[in-house]
Amino acid sequence: MTAVLTKKEKTWMEKVIKEDEVTKYMDGGKDFINDEEIWEKLIDNSNPEPARIREIIQKSLSIQTLEPDETAALLNVKDPELWQEIFDAAGKVKKKVYDNRIVTFAPLYCGNLCVNNCLYCGFRRDNHVIKRRVLTLDEVRREAEVLAGEIGHKRLIVVYGEHPLTGPQYIRDTIETIYSVRVKTRNGYGQIRRVNVNAAPMSIDDLKMLKEVGIGTYQVFQETYHHETYEKLHPKGTIKAHYQWRLYCHHRALEAGVDDVALGVLFGLYDWRFEVMGLLYHARDLEKQFGIGPHTISFPRLEPAANTPFVQETRYRVSDEDFKKLIAVIRLSVPYTGMILTAREPAHIRREIIASGMITQTDASTRIGIGAYSDRYNEQELERQQFELGDTRSLDEVIRELAEMGMITSFCTAGYRCGRTGERIMTLLRTGKEAVFCKLNAVLTFREWLDDFASPETKAAGEKVIQKELEELRERVPEKVYNKLLEYYRRIQNGERDLYF
Structure with missing residues (x-):
């Protein structure tokens, strides 16, 4: 019909x-999608050497966007052990x-x-x-x-x-x-x-x-x-x-x-x-x-x-x-x-x-x-x-x-x-700095959710995660920032919402 x-x-x-x-x-x-070129790269990069794949992995670990030939090489990996290295790197x-x-x-x-x-x-x-x-x-x-x-x-x-x-x-x-x-x-x-x-x-x-x-x-x-x-x-x-x-x-x-x-x-x-x-x-x-x-x-x-x-x-x-x-x-x-x-x-x-x-x-x-x-x-x-x-x-x-x-x-x-969006967020992500901001705010928002919505079983599991995160943050951030985190944390426990860094 x-x-x-x-x-x-x-x-x-x-x-x-x-x-x-x-x-x-x-x-x-x-446009930027050339079908023939993509297939050429997939064919040209078949059977990549393990050493080359490991070089590509190291580039990814430095948070750099790969070249098309590099991605094509990854897609052509056949060795299960090398695939495990790719999974681990990801x-x-x-x-x-x-x-x-x-x-x-x-x-x-x-x-x-x-x-x-x-x-x-x-x-x-x-x-x-x-x-x-x-x-x-x-x-x-x-x-x-x-x-x-x-x-x-x-x-x-x-x-x-x-x-x-x-x-x-x-x-x-x-x-x-x-x-x-x-x-x-x-x-x-x-x-x-x-x-x-x-x-x-x-x-x-x-x-x-x-x-x-x-x-x-x-x-x-x-x-x-x-x-x-x-x-x-x-x-x-x-x-x-x-x-x-x-x-x-x-x-x-x-x-x-x-x-x-x-x-x-x-x-x-x-x-x-x-x-x-x-x-x-x-x-x-x-x-x-x-x-x-x-x-x-x-x-x-x-x-x-x-x-x-x-x-x-x-x-x-x-x-x-x-x-x-x-x-x-x-x-x-x-x-x-x-x-x-x-x-x-x-x-x-x-x-x-x-x-x-x-x-x-x-x-x-x-x-x-x-x-x-x-x-x-x-x-x-x-x-x-x-x-x-x-x-x-x-x-x-x-x-x-x-x-x-x-x-x-x-x-x-x-x-x-x-304002951590667009070009600014890309810079923070590539350098790993955004992870710290987000870790702080993750703790605060997770505290909110556990108190407002979690079942007893989920809250018990979540409390263990929060304590682990607080211990880790104590070692990762300056004392002034950590004390501010604890202040916000207590205020959220007392009913305030939407506090963030």
């Missing part, structure tokens, strides 16, 4: 893409840049209307089995109240389809609504302090508007960097069919003054090695043109979706073994970036990868239907969501598991309000 676009939708679509906001970033009319890089912190968040889907027709997506325009809905601002507020007041999240990634009813003005209104929520909790209050946005590519003017209202990280996935595959999966006559409009949306965001941008690929659409190379090229072009790279990179795998046969037909499904490899190579290739492992993955896979020490962010208590947090429906009702989730555990359960691994869950958003 084909969905017919309305006149209003067609008129709106004609005005979205601004070609001059694409070509201005291109080099001689060409964990060391994450530890150096981000320490033992894990940031948690939740996705909030505000609407599933979409003018696009992507073959792999449950929300595609022609999928008649999906129950369509756009949240009102009152419904957005109720969702945020559950997330901030019952579950305990401090940051969200808010998700929108590409449609006139969920355009930039609606996104602005929802961000303002979410930031306005303040809910009484067990000992303090809950609020969302960071609203990141996963939305369609926008113009510079629209992104400037969202910057004014306090957009966090602007996240757009290219889905696949392979031009031919992209064209096949995104039918002509849709906005998303324009490869370069999407490719350069992060460039426009940085020009508009948005502090942080986030890249991603949907693994399973094309060869995973090519896609890793594409992510590296993307990061390097942002560095070249703006001096900063992606704040985060995501790497979700293709999952089943209602009435979406393409998922079963793909030839490029990524195995668990290759999934772990691609994460490690991304970590070494773009060593400063945050890396997001989502609840698309089953709990046992998330547990293994988080334990390896390569990940910086993950979601929990995840519900991806429209209005799912306040409606309380069965989360695996596929006709209400974009794809099938692999891990539906609660935030409390996930935090307890992290604590038992010796990791501290950080709800810190201080850096964004203190």
Whole structure:
């Protein structure tokens, strides 16, 4: 069944893409993804010598972005023992840049209307089995109240389809609504302090508007960097069919003054090695043109979706073994970036990868239907969501598991309000200095969460982590800073909230 676009939708679509906001970033009319060059590098760097791989690892450990030939060499490693060295190095890089912190968040889907027709997506325009809905601002507020007041999240990634009813003005209104929520909790209050946005590519003017209202990280996935595959999966006559409009949306965001941008690929659409190379090229072009790279990179795998046969037909499904490899190579290739492992993955896979020490962010208590947090429906009702989730555990359960691994869950958003964003955060990340700021704030925000939301079992596990972190900080920071930390810590125990360095 084909969905017919309305006149209003067609008129709106004609005005979205601004070609001059694409070509201005291109080099001689060409974008920075050269498919032939990527495959040449993968072929030319086959069978790399172990000594060369170890040199590349050492470069990553100094927090330098890799060259394409270096990443291609890593992707061609065959020796299991050498792969173990890569995994170990990836964990060391994450530890150096981000320490033992894990940031948690939740996705909030505000609407599933979409003018696009992507073959792999449950929300595609022609999928008649999906129950369509756009949240009102009152419904957005109720969702945020559950997330901030019952579950305990401090940051969200808010998700929108590409449609006139969920355009930039609606996104602005929802961000303002979410930031306005303040809910009484067990000992303090809950609020969302960071609203990141996963939305369609926008113009510079629209992104400037969202910057004014306090957009966090602007996240757009290219889905696949392979031009031919992209064209096949995104039918002509849709906005998303324009490869370069999407490719350069992060460039426009940085020009508009948005502090942080986030890249991603949907693994399973094309060869995973090519896609890793594409992510590296993307990061390097942002560095070249703006001096900063992606704040985060995501790497979700293709999952089943209602009435979406393409998922079963793909030839490029990524195995668990290759999934772990691609994460490690991304970590070494773009060593400063945050890396997001989502609840698309089953709990046992998330547990293994988080334990390896390569990940910086993950979601929990995840519900991806429209209005799912306040409606309380069965989360695996596929006709209400974009794809099938692999891990539906609660935030409390996930935090307890992290604590038992010796990791501290950080709800810190201080850096964004203190100006540690953009180029400044990149410098701090590359030198390892940001880890100290974040360690201090992780302790304070974890104290908040344990007192306001934790179950007795999770609180007991968390207390052990906090004591260990306090002992470590006593040795790592000046006495004056440590005393200030203890002062803030006691004030939080007495009910104050949102104290930070």
